[in-house]
Amino acid sequence: MMHVSRVSVTWDLEADGHLSLMFSTLDVEIRPGSGLGLFELGSSLWTVLDMLRQMQHLFPQVDIKYDPDASSTTPVILHLRPHLDLLFSGRGQRLRTICVRKLRDPNPPVILRYKETVLSSPDEILRRVGITRTLGPTYPGDDLRYPGIWFSFEEDGIGDGRSGSAHHEDRMQEVRRVFISQKEIDAEQEDVLGEVAECQVMNGDISLAIVKIHEGVTLHFYPSTTTTVHIRLSITTAQDLMVLLGPPIRVHHKEDDRMTIHSSSQPYDETDSGYFYNYFQHGIDFFISGKTHVVKKIILQSNVPGSPLFQIYKRCNWEIEGKPEDDEDGGEVFFH
Structure with a gap:
């Protein structure tokens, strides 16, 4: 029920x-x-x-x-x-x-x-x-x-x-x-x-974000004939984001280190404070290095009713693309 x-x-x-x-x-x-x-x-x-x-x-x-x-x-x-x-x-x-x-x-x-x-x-x-x-x-x-x-x-x-x-x-x-x-x-x-x-009212919105672990995300837009956008970790710059997605609604400078729990095995640079590009209209945040100005983290929002972040971000529909467990599984595997 x-x-x-x-x-x-x-x-x-x-x-x-x-x-x-x-x-x-x-x-x-x-x-x-x-x-x-x-x-x-x-x-x-x-x-x-x-x-x-x-x-x-x-x-x-x-x-x-x-x-x-x-x-x-x-x-x-x-x-x-x-x-x-x-x-x-x-x-x-x-x-x-x-x-x-x-x-x-x-x-x-x-x-x-x-x-x-x-x-x-x-x-x-x-x-x-x-x-x-x-x-x-x-x-x-x-x-x-x-x-x-x-x-x-x-x-x-x-x-x-x-x-x-x-x-x-x-x-x-x-x-x-x-x-x-x-x-x-x-x-x-x-x-x-x-x-x-x-x-037509959907035109310009993200239809699907396909995540590749440790690599980045591929964004598909409406209409379906629109060219996809690739955001790559440690490669795509803040300037690239401005060209690909336009200016963010807000730029937020990091004030604490809680995001470091998601860091890779590479040593964390305490002197690199970094900042966020908040695209509320797409349901995506990008954390950008304050030194190199490249994308270090990508956060996709789901706009779940009843959650603390409800209605702050538009829902971003996402899937995670994974590797097949063996040759019999065929192509890529997707998880939502």
């Missing part, structure tokens, strides 16, 4: 002077297969939480829900009270599904638009007839499903279908929830715990 842990993040509204805007209308455009308002499918958990921090006036409280027994590999849900649930995939921590709920809750009011049409507002109830009039006919069923979006008449949870079937022909049936997901995923057979297909 999966246990769910929930962390509530309440922004300090009074300190930021945004308390008077707490109940502003949530006016968003639906983009089937792409997103809702400012939320783009495929965005990282780190990026979305950082954006929400800048929107405290509209989302004063965020609930972060995850499984504490497998927080590194299972999906994460952000609940933005009272209207939005954002589901992020377990491995990539990418926004996979957006759910809009409680359309009649006035705190704050919500307006849903599709292109130039208002689907739902405080004065306009979203009904089955309005959807088919705007989006056209679709296959019969308890829910109305279109590529990249579907409308449910159940208040919460997935019903057994009996209540929906009873009112299948009711044109005035009220929509309770709206789901937006990628068009590439078949809505009838999708795995809600699966990963997100590659899309």
Whole structure:
């Protein structure tokens, strides 16, 4: 049985002077297969939480829900009270599904638009007839499903279908929830715990970091056609990092020697204090020699919910490339 842990993040509204805007209308455009308002499918958990921090006036409280027994590999849900649930995939921590709920809750009011049409507002109830009039006919069923979006008449949870079937022909049936997901995923057979297909919002992010012990790391980026980047221990310089990855968000000078436990057999130079290049947006730290200015250590971050470093770094998906135990094992072996 999966246990769910929930962390509530309440922004300090009074300190930021945004308390008077707490109940502003949530006016968003639906983009089937792409997103809702400012939320783009495929965005990282780190990026979305950082954006929400800048929107405290509209989302004063965020609930972060995850499984504490497998927080590194299972999906994460952000609940933005009272209207939005954002589901992020377990491995990539990418926004996979957006759910809009409680359309009649006035705190704050919500307006849903599709292109130039208002689907739902405080004065306009979203009904089955309005959807088919705007989006056209679709296959019969308890829910109305279109590529990249579907409308449910159940208040919460997935019903057994009996209540929906009873009112299948009711044109005035009220929509309770709206789901937006990628068009590439078949809505009838999708795995809600699966990963997100590659899309434009991911461009420039690291898709995978392949670690070679004692050698370095190979970084693969989105889109998949992008040239890989090789960071080699004791060879790649700080200047190389600036060229390959751009300037770090922060440069941090080492203040203690706790990292020396990971040193190689080579003698430790106490006079070489060194410094870190922190790439929070990639989930990577590089420790650089203060004398030679070459990379000495590489630290990959996983952004695990519930951990002390959660939301400081974007998740960096990594694998360790190892040597086969014998000739029968064939090529390289990968561990995640």
